[in-house]
Amino acid sequence: MIRLSFCPDRLNGPAIVLVLLVLCGLAASATLEERVVEHTMANGLTLLVMERHHAPIVSVNLTYKVGSVNEHAGITGVAHLYEHMAFKGTRTIGVTDAEKERPVLEELDRIAEALAEESAKGAAADQKRVAALREELNKVSAQADRFVVASELAALYQRNGGVGLNATTGKDLTRYFLSLPANRLPLWAAVESNRMGDVVLREFYKEKNIVLEERRQRTDNSPSGRLYESFTASAFQAHPYGLPVIGWPSDVSALTRSRTEAFFQTYYGPANAVISIVGDVNAKDTIALIERTFGRIPPRAASPGVRTTEPQQQGERRVDVEFPAEPQMLVGFHKPA
Incomplete structure (x- = not known):
């Protein structure tokens, strides 16, 4: 327990000023919310x-x-x-010129989406087509850079x-x-x-x-x-x-x-x-x-919220991560939001 005592007869000038500053600070913090x-x-x-x-x-x-x-x-x-x-x-x-930039950005999107679609095929992807699309992407990117x-x-x-x-x-x-x-x-x-x-x-x-x-x-x-x-x-x-x-x-x-x-x-x-x-x-x-x-700015439709609820954890979970470094440990607990 910490006890605070107040003895007016022992206070000097600086101490009185300090007490007043503390009290003023407490008063200011008490009204902070009201100032917003x-x-x-x-x-x-x-x-x-x-x-x-x-x-x-x-x-x-x-x-x-x-x-x-x-x-x-x-x-x-x-x-x-x-x-x-x-x-x-x-x-x-x-x-520099948004109107001239717009069709170049749209062309970039077309190439990038074609590249992503072909690359998503994995081992079955046409590597020549992938290489050609990457080259085309770099070329059009350079054109877009001129407007930046x-x-x-x-x-x-x-x-x-x-x-x-x-x-x-x-x-x-x-x-x-x-x-x-x-x-x-x-x-x-x-x-x-x-x-x-x-x-x-x-x-x-x-x-x-x-x-x-x-x-x-x-x-x-x-x-x-x-x-x-x-x-x-x-x-x-x-x-x-x-x-x-x-x-x-x-x-x-x-x-x-x-x-x-x-x-x-x-x-x-x-x-x-x-x-x-x-x-x-x-x-x-x-x-x-x-x-x-x-x-x-016009209003927009309400943003969707998150509906997924995390199921209650049944027992301890442990994860080991191997990495060439000094050992570290994290421990956490679920708590109400």
Whole structure:
């Protein structure tokens, strides 16, 4: 037991100041929830705003209620891949001429899908046709590259004082976040509403290779990565929580741009998103800004939920993963969600 005693006659000036600061901090934390202004738009988007006028900056977080739990065998890794693709731009960002780019991207899709179909035949695949399709894919990819303005989205934010631009994909959520000067919030709203409503999945087939390399580094060639992947697959044998966020290699390799766009249309609409804004802003003005930008995005059909329920585990499960590294161990327990 820890006992606290309060002796006013023994307190000096600094001690009194310290006590007051502690009490003020407790009072501020007690009202933190009350300082958050929540606003729901007609298209279903939820906005959370908290004024914090300590410095002329603002931090923003755009969260989508989608992750690997919304995937299934055959498209594992699609949520994480889309997270990458969202940084490639829109019809007005990251491209020199979107109208001329569009037919080239469509031709790329045609070749890539033909290549995937032929490769799926395994040993029966026509290797000459596979080689010809790969050569054609590289040729058309080079044509598409001529329209790309690399990293224009990141450069736009950097020129305007943005820091910490990044994103994460997990089992349940995908988050995009950034901090920037408060007077640049209108820029963020314009760019991100454009990404939500008009994203273009350019450099798609190149980015798949980057994701596969990321998997090799973080999972295939990592003892802890291999162990965790096997651990979750054993813990959840029916529920999609057992699927790896980064996806199985064969699924990522087989993903097409059209299938990824369909996943985007299903799960990345305004009603499945929450925007959190904290900083040197006025809540009323911020709501009006988000209404002017994100409010123009039409609502979409409700995203389907996960219906699979993990059966109750009957007894202990053990998985051994062999890897040339120091021994590691993971122990986990199921708990109520």
